[in-house]
Amino acid sequence: MDxxxxxxxxxxxxxxxxxxxxxxxxLRIDGRENLPKSGPAVLIANHNSHLDTLVLMSIYPLRKLxxxxxxxxxxYFLRTPLKRWFSTNIxxxxxxxxxxxxKPKSGRENPFEPIFEAIGDGDIxxxxxxxxxGAPEQLTAxxxxxxxxxxxxxxxxxxxxxxHGLGKALPKGDFVLVPFFCDIIIGEALTGVGRxxxxxxxxIEEEIAKLTHGRYFASWD
Amino acid sequence: MALAPIWLGMAGLxxxxxxxxxxxxxxxxxxxxxxxTELASRTRxxxxxxxxxxxxxxxxxxxxxIFIGFISFLAFKEYLTxxxxxxxxxxxxxxxxxxxxxxxxxxxxxYYGFFTIFxxxxxxxxxxxxxxxxxxxxxxxxxxxxxxWGLILTVxxxxxLGFLFVLPLSQSTQAGGAGLFxxxxxxxxxxxxxxxxWGKLFGRHKIIPLVSPGKTWEGFLxxxxxxxALSIVLAGLFTPFDVYFAAASGALIGVLGFVGDIxxxxxxxxxxxxxxxxxxxxHGGILDRLDSLTFTAPLFFHFVRYFYG
Numbered sequence: 260m261d262x263x264x265x266x267x268x269x270x271x272x273x274x275x276x277x278x279x280x281x282x283x284x285x286l287r288i289d290g291r292e293n294l295p296k297s298g299p300a301v302l303i304a305n306h307n308s309h310l311d312t313l314v315l316m317s318i319y320p321l322r323k324l325x326x327x328x329x330x331x332x333x334x335y336f337l338r339t340p341l342k343r344w345f346s347t348n349i350x351x352x353x354x355x356x357x358x359x360x361x362k363p364k365s366g367r368e369n370p371f372e373p374i375f376e377a378i379g380d381g382d383i384x385x386x387x388x389x390x391x392x393g394a395p396e397q398l399t400a401x402x403x404x405x406x407x408x409x410x411x412x413x414x415x416x417x418x419x420x421x422x423h424g425l426g427k428a429l430p431k432g433d434f435v436l437v438p439f440f441c442d443i444i445i446g447e448a449l450t451g452v453g454r455x456x457x458x459x460x461x462x463i464e465e466e467i468a469k470l471t472h473g474r475y476f477a478s479w480d
Numbered sequence: 481m482a483l484a485p486i487w488l489g490m491a492g493l494x495x496x497x498x499x500x501x502x503x504x505x506x507x508x509x510x511x512x513x514x515x516x517t518e519l520a521s522r523t524r525x526x527x528x529x530x531x532x533x534x535x536x537x538x539x540x541x542x543x544x545x546i547f548i549g550f551i552s553f554l555a556f557k558e559y560l561t562x563x564x565x566x567x568x569x570x571x572x573x574x575x576x577x578x579x580x581x582x583x584x585x586x587x588x589x590x591y592y593g594f595f596t597i598f599x600x601x602x603x604x605x606x607x608x609x610x611x612x613x614x615x616x617x618x619x620x621x622x623x624x625x626x627x628x629w630g631l632i633l634t635v636x637x638x639x640x641l642g643f644l645f646v647l648p649l650s651q652s653t654q655a656g657g658a659g660l661f662x663x664x665x666x667x668x669x670x671x672x673x674x675x676x677x678w679g680k681l682f683g684r685h686k687i688i689p690l691v692s693p694g695k696t697w698e699g700f701l702x703x704x705x706x707x708x709a710l711s712i713v714l715a716g717l718f719t720p721f722d723v724y725f726a727a728a729s730g731a732l733i734g735v736l737g738f739v740g741d742i743x744x745x746x747x748x749x750x751x752x753x754x755x756x757x758x759x760x761x762x763h764g765g766i767l768d769r770l771d772s773l774t775f776t777a778p779l780f781f782h783f784v785r786y787f788y789g
Contacts, residue, residue: 285554285557285759287757287758396567424561427565427567427570430567430570433570435570435571435574437570437571437573437574437577438553438557438560438577439557439560439561440557440558440561440757440759475751475752475753477561477562477563477564477565477751478564478565479564479565479566479567480566480567
């Protein structure tokens, strides 16, 4: 990563993102010890807000920031030149071409290829298996893309994370930030070793259910 | 030169904290089979709280008002995170947050008229109006009530602590507004601890078992008497009170501290949670610590203003 961009990224997170996330919002993190110190690793989480990516990037120290690679939908983030510049250079997204959003073309590159590459480079990949943000504070079914990653890199730790509150603070389609304390619950890492796709998906579902079990989240309807 | 009263008070806090720290350490050493992690983390959190208070006191009255405003923001945010809400009211919550800096601006400027009516009259009216714009009538009274109640508890009531700094008094004291602030905050927290200790030692008769099963008449009355005694001792240093008014203010703090405490307990019981949040390790949430103060602050303020304002 270019030194200038790395500096800009650190400034952006230290001066803007972290003060907003830690002071205006406020995180309550559980299971921090389950977070891999370094890559390669994949963090998977439920997705309710643009803040999700920024929060997951903020729970790592600034010096690790340049190794964090959030996977984002190419059709959304690469739409305008400004968004494209910002998401490529400051957030450093891995743009993913969502199969459902484009017509299949023959001979196209595997959409997961850039993710495999980042994992191969030892980066920490952030991946939202729901595919898109969805309705605030509602968990939708995980797509099995994450199982494809686990099959391709069976020994890479895949860390399930459940987040609550960010969809209240900044839901899809809204631009007004409303402060709420947000819960970030980090589960134990899973790997693809000895599991086929189906088994892997149910292992993840089980783990996410465990993370929310017995916890109080205020209703939001 | 003698130490200003407020610094004598802060020094006293650090001594108390030191004693508590040593006591926890000795207890943990003497009973290795028992788990003292919660008590230790509670004491550690007290270090941070007292450190914050000391720094704010060093920066002066205006800094103290801003600090109380920030605490108010944290308390309101915790409240809003805790209670059930309608997603449609998100924008209304945004405006409710905006009320916090405005309320503390009245405090900062010493504008008593708006300070007392802004939230009960203007914010009340605005919230009702803004809630109507969402177009949702199911759960309307719940939404309006929950929001207004939270604003009164965490913003309006706590802002009275700030106004102590700018309230003109008929008899000036060396400690000034900071002295009154210290007096009510310290006695309220002290009363919590005293009621707890008396209850642990002699508690037999439950006072309100359905809301707070741990509270007993022995704890309540023992704490009350201890708080009244201490309020008389400290009054000369921090307040313009004579001995009778000091005792009355101590009684006020003892009784209302208890009511505030069990009110927040009732909210938690209603929602089925043990703590209001986790902002203060070992204590729980901000509201778990400020519960008594949300009730003692406004009533102590009006006591001072009526008799000495």
